[in-house]
Amino acid sequence: MLGRMPLSPLSTAESVICRPYYTLNTPNSLPNLATSRRPHARGECSVFGREVTASGKWRLHSADKTLSAAVLEDGEKTKAWEECRRLVSSFDFTVEEADAMLGKAFGWVHSPYWGEERERQVPSHEAVGETLTYLRDLGLSDDDLRKLLKKFPEVLGCGLDEEVKVNVGLLKSSWGIKGKALTKLLVRNPKVLGYNVDCKGDCIAQCTRCWARF
Structure with a gap:
């Protein structure tokens, strides 16, 4: 921390x-x-x-200085970070904002969403790009994505297939939330994309990732 x-x-x-x-x-x-x-x-x-x-x-x-040391020792990691930074910055974020968002998403900056569990990683340009492309394909505009990332940058570090797509599928199948209703929900409450537990009322102390909040 x-x-x-x-x-x-x-x-x-x-x-x-x-x-x-x-x-x-x-x-x-x-x-x-x-x-x-x-x-x-x-x-x-x-x-x-x-x-x-x-x-x-x-x-x-x-x-x-942990990240600085880790990246300085590996040119490929430096390149990967800078590529991801450019992707995030394209939504009209400053370099500092983009770095902070990536830091939260990949464990370099403490985030209540991850608690103490997130392993520090240097993000993959391909993975970050795929997540952003998927969200855009849901009907989110660049302005929508900016708002979503500002509220929940950790989505970039969530598993696209294991969490993000699964949760979108649940919103569609279990709650019938689709189309414009879905995009409005994701802009308003993007953390739903990262829910991966359901205590069903019997709290297991993972509230930031629990469907009970929905």
């Missing part, structure tokens, strides 16, 4: 690293997944994983 990095008692003036304008999250940079904030503005500095602005206010900066 991501957390704040404590300020070292040994920090001195030399520990403060001033960063130039927009040095983070350039098209070829690695994602800052601990937060989806905008890139550094002029005058901001970093101290042991935190940022201090000219006004003296502290902000959280990424303290988790």
Whole structure:
């Protein structure tokens, strides 16, 4: 789980690293997944994983280097992440927003939906593309998909055949929800695409993925 990095008692003036304008999250940079904030503005500095602005206010900066290390060691993973980032960014999301969404979907950023169970993965361009294509084929417009991804980015990390398609099938067969009614439902409550348990009223503590919420 991501957390704040404590300020070292040994920090001195030399520990403060001033960063130039927009040095983070350039098209070829690695994602800052601990937060989806905008890139550094002029005058901001970093101290042991935190940022201090000219006004003296502290902000959280990424303290988790796990993804950066994993991707830096493998050029194929870097390429895969950047390709997936481009797919998500095409729905008018910033680089930071796209990275945060992919981070939530694939276990690099904590999400209540997964709890502690999601294994960290570098996403597959093909898998992410297939999920987006399937959702579009249901009748969702690009604007609909933007709203859906903003509410439930974890859908990109759900199994397309095992969860997403199965759940759409249940909505059609069990509830008779089809066509425009289906697309409106998915935009309003996209988490239904990730439901994969049904406690039937006998709670098993997996409420974020349970059909009992529907």
